[in-house]
Amino acid sequence: MLRPARRARRAATLLLAVGGLVAGARPVRGQDFDQRPFPEREVDAGQAPALTKPPQLLQAAPPNYPPEALAARLAADVTMDVDLDAAGRVTNVAVTAGAGHGFDEAAVAAVKASRFSPAEIDGRPSAVRFSYTLHFLPRVAPPPPPPAPPLTEQVVATGRLREKGTRDPLPDAEVSVSQRRGAGEPESPAAVVGVTDADGRFVVRGKPGVPLRIVVLSPDHDPCVYDLDAAAVSADRPATLDCLVEAAVAALHETTVRGRRQAQAVTRYTLTQPELTTVPGTFGDPLRVVQNLPGVARTPFGLGLLVIRGASPQDSGVFVEGHQIPILYHFLGGPSVLTPRLIDRIDFFPGNFGVRYGRATAGIVDVDLKTDATLRLHGTVDLNLLDSSVYVEGPLGRGWTGSVSARRSYIDLLLPAFLSGGTTAAPVYWDYQAGVHRRLGPGELSLFAIGSNDSLKVVSNDASRGNIDLGTSTGFHRLIGVYTATVKGWTNMLSPALGYDRLRFSAGAVDVDRAAWVAELRDELTRAFTKSFTWRLGLDALATRDDLYFDLPLAPDARLYGPTDPTAIQHSDVPLNRAAAGLYTDATWDVGGGVRLIPGLRADLFRYVGQDRATVDPRLVVRWTTSPVQVWKAGAGIFHQMPEPQLLNSSYGSPDLPPIWADQYSFGFERRLRPALTVDATTYLVRRHDQPVPPPPFTPSGQERSYGLELIVKHAFTARFYGWLAYTLSWSQQTAYAVNAAQQTMPNMGNVATPGATSSNGWFPTDYDQRHNLIAVGSYQLKRWRLGGRFRLVSGSPETPVVGGVYDADLNQYQCQYGAPNSVRKPTFHQLDVRVDRTWTFRLWELSAYLDVQNVYNAQNPEATIYDYRCRGSEAIRGLPILPILGVKGLF
Numbered sequence: 001m002l003r004p005a006r007r008a009r010r011a012a013t014l015l016l017a018v019g020g021l022v023a024g025a026r027p028v029r030g031q032d033f034d035q036r037p038f039p040e041r042e043v044d045a046g047q048a049p050a051l052t053k054p055p056q057l058l059q060a061a062p063p064n065y066p067p068e069a070l071a072a073r074l075a076a077d078v079t080m081d082v083d084l085d086a087a088g089r090v091t092n093v094a095v096t097a098g099a100g101h102g103f104d105e106a107a108v109a110a111v112k113a114s115r116f117s118p119a120e121i122d123g124r125p126s127a128v129r130f131s132y133t134l135h136f137l138p139r140v141a142p143p144p145p146p147p148a149p150p151l152t153e154q155v156v157a158t159g160r161l162r163e164k165g166t167r168d169p170l171p172d173a174e175v176s177v178s179q180r181r182g183a184g185e186p187e188s189p190a191a192v193v194g195v196t197d198a199d200g201r202f203v204v205r206g207k208p209g210v211p212l213r214i215v216v217l218s219p220d221h222d223p224c225v226y227d228l229d230a231a232a233v234s235a236d237r238p239a240t241l242d243c244l245v246e247a248a249v250a251a252l253h254e255t256t257v258r259g260r261r262q263a264q265a266v267t268r269y270t271l272t273q274p275e276l277t278t279v280p281g282t283f284g285d286p287l288r289v290v291q292n293l294p295g296v297a298r299t300p301f302g303l304g305l306l307v308i309r310g311a312s313p314q315d316s317g318v319f320v321e322g323h324q325i326p327i328l329y330h331f332l333g334g335p336s337v338l339t340p341r342l343i344d345r346i347d348f349f350p351g352n353f354g355v356r357y358g359r360a361t362a363g364i365v366d367v368d369l370k371t372d373a374t375l376r377l378h379g380t381v382d383l384n385l386l387d388s389s390v391y392v393e394g395p396l397g398r399g400w401t402g403s404v405s406a407r408r409s410y411i412d413l414l415l416p417a418f419l420s421g422g423t424t425a426a427p428v429y430w431d432y433q434a435g436v437h438r439r440l441g442p443g444e445l446s447l448f449a450i451g452s453n454d455s456l457k458v459v460s461n462d463a464s465r466g467n468i469d470l471g472t473s474t475g476f477h478r479l480i481g482v483y484t485a486t487v488k489g490w491t492n493m494l495s496p497a498l499g500y501d502r503l504r505f506s507a508g509a510v511d512v513d514r515a516a517w518v519a520e521l522r523d524e525l526t527r528a529f530t531k532s533f534t535w536r537l538g539l540d541a542l543a544t545r546d547d548l549y550f551d552l553p554l555a556p557d558a559r560l561y562g563p564t565d566p567t568a569i570q571h572s573d574v575p576l577n578r579a580a581a582g583l584y585t586d587a588t589w590d591v592g593g594g595v596r597l598i599p600g601l602r603a604d605l606f607r608y609v610g611q612d613r614a615t616v617d618p619r620l621v622v623r624w625t626t627s628p629v630q631v632w633k634a635g636a637g638i639f640h641q642m643p644e645p646q647l648l649n650s651s652y653g654s655p656d657l658p659p660i661w662a663d664q665y666s667f668g669f670e671r672r673l674r675p676a677l678t679v680d681a682t683t684y685l686v687r688r689h690d691q692p693v694p695p696p697p698f699t700p701s702g703q704e705r706s707y708g709l710e711l712i713v714k715h716a717f718t719a720r721f722y723g724w725l726a727y728t729l730s731w732s733q734q735t736a737y738a739v740n741a742a743q744q745t746m747p748n749m750g751n752v753a754t755p756g757a758t759s760s761n762g763w764f765p766t767d768y769d770q771r772h773n774l775i776a777v778g779s780y781q782l783k784r785w786r787l788g789g790r791f792r793l794v795s796g797s798p799e800t801p802v803v804g805g806v807y808d809a810d811l812n813q814y815q816c817q818y819g820a821p822n823s824v825r826k827p828t829f830h831q832l833d834v835r836v837d838r839t840w841t842f843r844l845w846e847l848s849a850y851l852d853v854q855n856v857y858n859a860q861n862p863e864a865t866i867y868d869y870r871c872r873g874s875e876a877i878r879g880l881p882i883l884p885i886l887g888v889k890g891l892f
Contacts, residue, residue, distance in 0.1 A: 049121045049122050049126075050121065050122060051119065051120070051121055051128070052120050052121060052122060052123050053119060053120035053123075054119055055084055055088055055116045055117055055118060055119040055128065056116065056117040057114065057115075057116055058088075058115040058116060058117055059114060059115040060114050061109075061110050061111075061113030061114045062110060063106045063107055063109065063110035063134065063136075064106050064109070064110075065106065065136060065138070066101055066102030066103060066105075066106055068101065068102065069101045069102055069103065069136070069138070070138055072101075073138040074101055074136075074138065075135075075136055075137050075138060076099030076100075076101065076103040076135075076136045077097070077099060077133055077134070077135050077136070078095060078097070078098060078099050078103050078104055078107035078133065078134050078136070079095070079096050079097035079131060079132070079133045080093050080094060080095050080096060080107060080108065080111060080131070080132050080133075080134070081093070081094045081096055081129055081130075081131055081132075082111055082129065082130055082131075082132050083127065083128075083129050084116055084118070084119060084127060084128050084129075085118075085127050086118055086125040086126055086127050087118055087125070088115070088116040088117050088118035088119075088125075089116075090111060090112050090114065090116070091127075093108045093111045093112055095107070095108065096131070097133075099136075103136055106136075107134045107136075110134070111132065111134075154205060154206065154207070154208055155203055155204070155205055155238045156204055156205060156206040156208075156212065156228065156232075156233045156238055156239065157203075157204040157206075157212075157214060157226070157228060157238050157239040157240075157241055158201070158202070158203050158204075158238050158239075158240060158241070159201070159202055159204070159214075159216070159226075159240065159241030159242065159243055160196075160199070160200045160201045160202070160241070160242060160243065161173050161196050161200040161201075161202065161216050161218060161224060161243040161245065162200050162242075162243065162244055162245075163221065163244070163245065163246075163247065164244040164245055164246045164247075164841050164842075164843060165246070165841040165842060165843075165844070165845060165846035165891070166378070166846065166891065167244075167376060167378075167844055167892075168376070169196070169198070169199045169200030169201075170196060170200050170218040170221060170245070171195075171196055171197060171198045171199070171200060172195050172196065172218075173195060173196040173200070173202075173216050173217055173218035173221075174192050174195055174216070174217050175192065175193055175194045175195060175196065175202045175204065175214065175215075175216050176190040176191060176192050176193065176214070176215045176216075176217070177190065177191060177193050177204060177206065177212055177213070177214055177215075178190040178191070178212070178213045178215075179210055179211070179212060179213075180211040180212060180213050180227065180229075190213075190215065193205070196216065196218075202216065206228075206233055207233075208233060208234045209230050209233060209234050210230070210233060211227070211228060211229050211230050211233060212227075212228045212233060213225065213226070213227050213228075214226045214227075214228065214241065216243055216245075218245065220247060220719075221245045221246065221247055222245045222246050222247075223245070224241075224243035224244075224245050226239075226241050226243075244843050244844075246841055247841075264353075264354035264356070264586065264588065264598050264600075264621060265349045265352055265353045265354050265621060265635070266351070266352040266621055266633050266634065266635035266666040266667075266668070266682065267295075267349065267350055267351070267352065267633070267666065267668065267680065267682045267710070268347055268348070268349055269293050269294075269347075269348045269350075269680075269712070270345060270346070270347050270348075271286065271289055271290070271345070271346040271348070276289055276340060276343060276346065277340050278779050278786060278788060278835065278837060279292060279777055279779070279788070279790065279835075280777070280779070280788045280789050280790040280833045280834050280835035280852065281790045281831075281833030281835070281852065281854050282852075283335060283384070283386070283852050283885055284340060284382075284850070284852070284887075285335040285336050285340065286336065286338075286340050286343045286346060287328055287329070287335075287336030287338065287343075287346065287365070287367070288304075288329070288335070288336060289346070290306070290346065290348050290365055291306075292726065292775050292777055292790065293348055293350075293712070293726055294350065294682075294710035294711060294712050294726045294727065294728045294773075295308055295309050295350030295351070295363065295710045295728055295730075296308055296350070296728075297310065297768040297770050297773065298770065298773065298792065298794045298829060299744075299768075300744055300797075300863040300864065300879065301863055301879055301880060302854075302879075302880060303329075304327075304328060304329020304330065304331075304334060304336075305329075306318070306328055306363075306365065307742050307768045308350055308351070308362045308363030309350060309351055309362060309363065309684065309686055309706045309708075309730065309732070310704070310706040310730060310732025310742065310766050310768050310769060311361065311362035311363075311686075311688070311704070311706070311732075311742060312362075312740045312741055312742040313742065314644075314740045315360060315361045315362035315641065315660075315688075315740065316360055316362040316363045316364065316365070317357060317359065317360035317363075317364050317365070318364075318365045318367075319357070319364065319365065319366045319367065320338070320367045320369065320448075320450065320478070320480065321367070321368065321369055321446075321448065321480050321482055321495060322356075322366070322482075322495055322522045323478065323480055323495070323497040323499075323520050323522065324359075324520075325337070325450075325476060325478065326474075326476050326501050327452065327454075327474060327476065328365070330409075330427070330429040330431075330452070330454050331427040331429060331454040331455075331456070331474075334386070334409070334427065334429055334454070335386070335387070335407075337431050337450075337452035338367065338369075338431070338433060338450065339389055339391055339405040339407060339431070339433055341370070341380055341391040341393075341403075341405065342369055342370055342391070342403065342405060342433050342435070343367060343368075343369065343370070344368045344369055344370045344371070344372075345367075345368045346365065346366070346367055346368075347364075347365075347366045347368075348363070348364070348365050348366075349363055349364040349365075349366075350363045350682075350684075350710065351363055351664050351666060351684055351686060352619070352621065352635035352636070352637055352664050352665075352666045352684075354586060354598070354600055354619065354621070355538075355584040355585070355586050355600035355601060355602040355617065355619055356524075356538060356540075356584065356586075358540060358582045358584070358602055358604055358617070358639075358640070359542075359580065359582075359604070359640070359641050359642065360639065360641055361639045361640070361641050361660060361661065361662035361686075361688055362662075362686075369433075369435060369446075369448060370393075370403070370435070371435075371437050371444070371446045371482075372437075373401050373437065373438075374393045374394055374395065374401040374402075374403065375395055375401070376394060376395070377392070377393075377394035377395075377892075378392070378393050378394065378891070378892065379391060379392040379393070379891070379892050380889060380890065380891050381889065381890045382887060382888075382889045383887055383888050383889075384885055384886065384887025384888075385885050385886060385887070386409060386411065386885060387407055387408060387409040387410065387429070388407065388408060388410065389405065389406065389407035389408075390405060390406060390407075391403065391404075391405040392404055392405070396436065398438075399438040399439060400436055400437070400438045401436070401437055401438065402434070402435055402436035402437065403433075403434065403435050404432075404433070404434045404435075405432065405433045405434070406430070406431070406432045406433075407429075407430060407431050407432075408429075408430040409427065409428055409429045409430065411426045411427060411428070412426040412427075412428045412457050426456070426457055427454065427455075427456060428454070428455050428456070428457050429452070429453065429454045429455075430452070430453055431450075431451060431452040431453070432449075432450070432451050433448070433449070433450045433451075434448070434449045434450075435447065435448045435449070440483070441485065442485045442486065442487055443483055443484050443485025443486065444483070444484055444485075445481070445482070445483045446481070446482045446483075447479075447480070447481050447482075448478070448479070448480040448481075448482075449477075449478070449479050449480075450477070450478050450480070451475070451476065451477040451478070452475055452476055453473065453474075453475035454473060454474050454475065455472065455473035456472045456473070471504055471505075471506030471511070472504060472505050472506055473502070473503075473504045474502065474503045474504070475501075475502050476499060476500065476501045476502070477499055477500045478497055478498070478499040479497065479498045479499070480495065480496075480497045481494075481495060481496050481497070482494075482495045483495070489527055489528070490525065490526070490527050491525070491526045491527070492523070492524065492525050492526075493522075493523070493524045493526075494522075494523050495521075495522045495523070496519075496520065496521050496522075497518075497519070497520040497521075497522075498517075498518070498519055498520075499517070499518040499519075499520075500515075500516070500517055500518070501514075501515070501516045501518060502514070502515050502516075503515075511550060512548070512549070512550045513548075513549040513550070514546070514547070514548045514549070514576075515546075515547055516544050516545065516546035516547070516576075517544065517545045517546075518542070518543075518544050519542070519543045519544075520541065520542050520543075521539065521540075521541045522538070522539065522540050522541075523538065523539045524536060524537070524538040524539075525537045525538070531590075532589065532590035532591075532592075533587065533588070533589050533590070534587065534588040534589075535585070535586075535587045536585065536586055536587070537583075537584075537585045538583070538584045538585070539581070539582070539583055539584075540581070540582040540583075540584065541579075541580070541581040541582070542578075542579065542580045542581070543578075543579045544576075544577065544578050544579070545577055546575070546576035546577055546578065546645065547573065547574070547575055547576065548572075548573075548574040548575075548576050548646060549572070549573050549574075550572050550574070572652075574646060574649055574651075574652065575609065576609060576645040576646055576649075577609065577645075578606070578607065578608040578609065578642075578645050579606075579607045580604060580605065580606045580607070580642075581604070581605050582602055582603065582604040582605075583602070583603050584600065584601065584602040584603070585600065585601055586598060586599060586600030586601070586619075587599060587600075593624075594624055594625035594626060595622070595623075595624050595625075596622070596623040596624075596625070597620070597621075597622055598620070598621040598622070598623070599618075599619075599620050600618070600619045600620070600621075600637075601616070601617070601618050601619070602616070602617040602619070603615070603616050603617075604616075604617070604640060606642050606659070608642055608643075608645045608648050609645050609646075609648050609649055610655075611648050611655055613642065613658070613659050615640035615659055615661070616638075617637065617638045617639055617640055618637065618638055619635070619636070619637030619638065619639075620635060620636055620637065621633070621634070621635040622634045622635065628672075629671055629672040629673075630669065630670075630671050630672075631669060631670045631671075632668075632669050633666070633667070633668055633669065633670065633682075634666065634667045634668075635664070635665070635666045635667075636663075636664065636665045636666075637663070637664055638661060638662070638663055639661065639662045639663075639664060640659045640660070640661045640662075641659065641660050641661075642659050642660070643657050643659070643660060643692050643698075643739070643740075644739065644740065647692050647698055647739060652696065653692075653696060653697065653698055654692070654696070654697040654698045654699070657690075657692055657698060657700055658690050658700055659690065660688065660689070660690050660691055660692075660740075661688070661689055661690060662686055662687060662688040662689065663686075663687050664684070664685070664686045664687075665684065665685045665686075666682055666683065666684045666685075667682070667683050667684075668680070668681045668682035668683060668710075669681055673713075676715055676716045676718055677713070677714070677715050677716075678713070678714050678716070679711070679712070679713045679714075680711070680712050680714070681709065681710070681711045682709070682710045682711075683707075683708070683709050683710075684706075684707060684708065684709075684710065685705070685706075685707040686704075686705065686706045686707070687703070687704070687705045688702075688703060688704040688705070689703055690702075691703065691704065691736075691738035691739075691740065691741075692738055692739045692740075693736045693737070693738050693739070694737075694739055698739065701735070701736065702734065702735060702736045702737075702738035702741075703734065703735045703736075704732070704733065704734045704735075704738075704741075704766065705731075705732075705733050705734075705763075706730060706731065706732040706733070706766075707730070707731055708728065708729045708730030708731055709727075709728070709729040709730075710726075710727075710728050711726070711727045711728075712724055712725070712726045712727075713725045719781065720780060720781040720782075721778070721779065721780050721781070722778075722779055723776075723777050723778035723779060724776075724777050725774075725775075725776050725777075726773075726774070726775045726776075726777075727772075727773070727774050727775075728770075728772075728773040729771065729772060730769070730770065730771065730773070731765075731769065731771070732765065732766040732768060732769040732770075733763040733764065733765055733766060733769065734763070734764065734765075734766050735762055735763060735764075737821075741766065741767070742766055742767055742768050743767050744767040744768070744797060744799075744864070764820070764821045764822050764823070765798040765822040766798075766822070767797060767798060767799075767822065768797060769797070769798050769822070770794055770795045770796075770797055771795040772793070772794065772795045773792075773793075773794045773795070774792070774793040774794070775790065775791070775792050776789075776790065776791045777789075777790045778790075779835075784838060784839050784840070784841075785836070785837065785838055786835075786836070786837040786838075786839075787834075787835075787836055788834065788835045788836075789832065789833065789834045789835075790832070790833045790834075791830075791831070791832050791833075792829065792830065792831050793828065793829070793830050794828070794829040794830075795825070795828060795829075796825040796826035796827050796828050796829065797825065797826055798822030798823070798824070798825050798826075799822060799824055799825070799826060799865065800818050800819060800820070800821050800822055800823065800824075801818065801819040801820075801823060801824050802816045802817070802818055802819070802867055802871050802874065803817050803818065803819045804816075804817045804871060804872075805817060805867075805870050805871025805872060813869065814869055814870050814871050815871075816867060816871035817871070826862055826863075827861070827862060829861045829879075830859055830861070831854070831855050831859050831861065831879075832855070832856045832857060832859075833852070833853060833854045833855065833856065834852075834853050834856055835850065835851065835852045835853070836850065836851045837849070837850045838850075844892060845890060845891060845892035846890070846891045846892075847888065847889070847890050847891075848888070848889045848890075848891070849886075849887070849888045849889075850886075850887050850888075850889070851884060851885070851886050852884070852885045852887075853882065853883070853884045853885070854880060854882070854883040854884075854885075855879075855880060855881060855882045855883060856882065857882075858881055858882040859879075860878050860879075861878060861879040862876035862877065862878060862879070863876075863877055863878065863879045864876070864877040865877070
């Protein structure tokens with residue numbers, strides 16, 4: 001075994017060997033670390049060329065001891081002639097006295113892998129040859145480390161190590177000191193004298209009058225090097241060193257996750273920074289990344305709908321810190337309603353989720369917001385062609401830290417400059433988030449305020465017309481508190497929330513206005529009794545004061561001679577108050593043999609518009625770890641949700657409607673193929689029952705079923721690359737169009753199925769029965785550039801054919817006649833998106849520019865079909881054309 005020694009001593013040894021042997025000195029032992037001056041020769045003008053600067057070792061590569069020789073405890077000496085070219089590269093290594101047993105090859109490989117500075121002869125870089133002997137000694141006890149230089153009473157320098165651009169402190173970095181010597185003399189060996197503290201600060205002591213070289217080195221960052229001359233060391237005040245160092249590989253700023261949740265579901269996909277903000281085709285929006293995971297159907301025109309395993313978006317739940325929000329994305333395929341920098345983690349459960357979540361029968365998206373203490377002021381400004389946003393975080397004093405962010409679109413402000421005449425409708429959206437955090441007693445307290453608003457406005461380049469509000473908007477506001485504390489092994493999380501939701505819709509004579517005040521309370525108590533058994537008890541309560549106002553045109557009961565005015569208006573005010581409370585409990589039990597059982601039970605009480613319902617949901621998840629790289633998983637459970645409250649209204653609906661319920665089953669496995677490469681496969685079956693089917697009075701006769709395979713092969717984020725290949729094979733079918741059925745478009749825009757329509761054979765495809773859904777995502781870091789791409793290949797969605805038209809004399813228009821529901825399909829969808837990021841790092845801030853291009857080759861994907869007034873001719877409405885979004889982002 002090669003005798004271990006510190007890097008500095010190894011460097012000095014090889015340097016001594018080079019100098020001594022070029023000058024004709026005796027060979028130097030490969031393990032001889034005695035430090036001696038380089039021997040000099042006196043040269044007169046008539047003498048042969050002389051070595052004026054010996055080569056220096058820049059990086060030594062230790063040899064690998066041959067395993068067989070080490071087992072036999074063999075020692076050996078290998079002598080070699082080493083040739084360096086004028087650039088300091090090792091050009092040849094020849095063994096002049098070998099030892100066999102693999103020693104010769106190991107010695108040659110070690111010397112070839114070492115790096116040198118070039119030698120100079122008569123002041124010019126030149127090639128040299130020297131002889132070198134490497135000693136192999138088996139299992140020799142390492143020599144004791146050199147004693148640290150004695151501390152003196154004088155502090156010669158104080159400093160702080162921070163990352164360039166972000167100004168974040170770098171703790172635990174080694175601080176090394178060496179004595180500087182005269183020109184032509186090697187420096188003394190560097191000695192580690194300390195490490196930086198949590199704030200990146202360090203102190204250096206030295207003797208007055210002795211010049212020093214100070215090197216502060218943090219892993220994955222460039223070194224910080226300062227030279228102090230004799231005057232600086234002897235000054236009355238210590239030198240102040242401000243070390244701003246650049247990351248060795250330009251990495252994206254990540255959010256630190258303090259702990260990993262236990263997987264209390266069969267399948268969970270977790271997204272963290274930076275894969276949240278650099279996926280091509282998502283415009284840097286973390287929540288749009290969810291649409292690229294298995295089990296999520298592609299929605300037309302990039303609309304912000306979350307269709308999980310073929311179910312309606314209303315059947316899934318979107319939670320922020322455990323509280324449900326009404327919408328996830330802004331209008332017309334816009335970004336999500338949360339700023340990227342505030343999101344800490346996104347957990348996506350496509351099905352068979354735990355009892356913590358209720359009132360949903362499809363999937364769950366749970367968003368955790370950032371609560372880490374922020375000790376320094378940081379901020380981000382993002383400007384692109386769609387909107388602008390700003391995010392600022394920092395300390396607030398008295399232990400409080402916090403953040404605030406806001407975003408506003410400006411399509412409505414830019415459109416008038418490009419309009420050649422007339423008017424057009426434009427989406428307008430804004431959102432905001434604010435949060436504060438601090439330790440309070442035995443726990444941590446976080447308070448959040450989030451809100452969003454979307455509207456449609458008519459804009460014109462004629463200033464005299466002004467902008468017209470179309471009376472269509474949606475928005476919400478939430479105040480959320482979270483307090484988590486651990487006392488004597490018990491952990492309690494208490495989280496109340498208060499909110500306001502608003503929806504306005506206006507189309508001709510139709511006018512809908514809905515407003516709701518929402519109060520929520522969540523409380524969870526958890527205790528780990530042993531390493532193998534953890535128990536949890538939770539409460540999930542909701543109370544909503546909800547009112548619906550609408551104006552609807554009424555058709556006449558009968559037609560008489562002469563003109564008839566069918567535009568009588570019905571004005572209605574429908575109270576939709578509702579309350580719900582769920583009590584749930586589950587346990588995580590490692591029974592042995594790698595088997596983990598997670599049984600759970602949830603009981604819910606509902607009071608919707610005066611109607612009372614009660615449900616019980618048993619659920620079970622089993623995970624079996626058969627090896628460190630293989631886990632089998634399975635689950636089964638019952639899931640309930642109430643129909644929309646207006647369907648239970650005695651005047652407009654059916655008060656006797658039962659809750660909608662589903663039974664779900666999953667089976668699959670997870671396997672780690674390589675340290676950064678995993679595969680996750682899940683087969684599933686979901687059946688939904690008692691869905692309300694129109695026309696009023698609604699009947700609970702609708703059923704849905706979906707089954708298939710979800711597969712993802714994922715490469716975790718590393719220093720340079722991340723990506724995944726997601727594939728979903730699915731069948732989604734229904735017996736009738738229920739009130740809450742997932743529908744692609746409005747009538748006369750492709751969705752020509754009549755509400756409540758059924759198929760002659762009982763089951764027919766849902767609007768999102770996409771048999772094959774393949775998504776490939778990849779992103780690669782190349783120095784300061786990040787390049788990425790996304791490719792999607794999706795089976796065409798079903799649609800109902802129009803087979804003809806009949807003239808309706810009463811309404812003076814043609815009425816289309818339709819074939820079997822969803823009996824034909826649109827063509828296969830395919831699209832390529834690319835994203836390019838470039839980052840520039842300055843001393844105190846960073847600047848990045850990005851180009852996110854959707855539909856690079858401008859695929860003409862049909863998304864819907866429109867027909868002429870006689871229902872004979874038709875034309876396809878194409879999806880979004882090539883769409884480049886250019887933006888810049890500054891971070892300080």
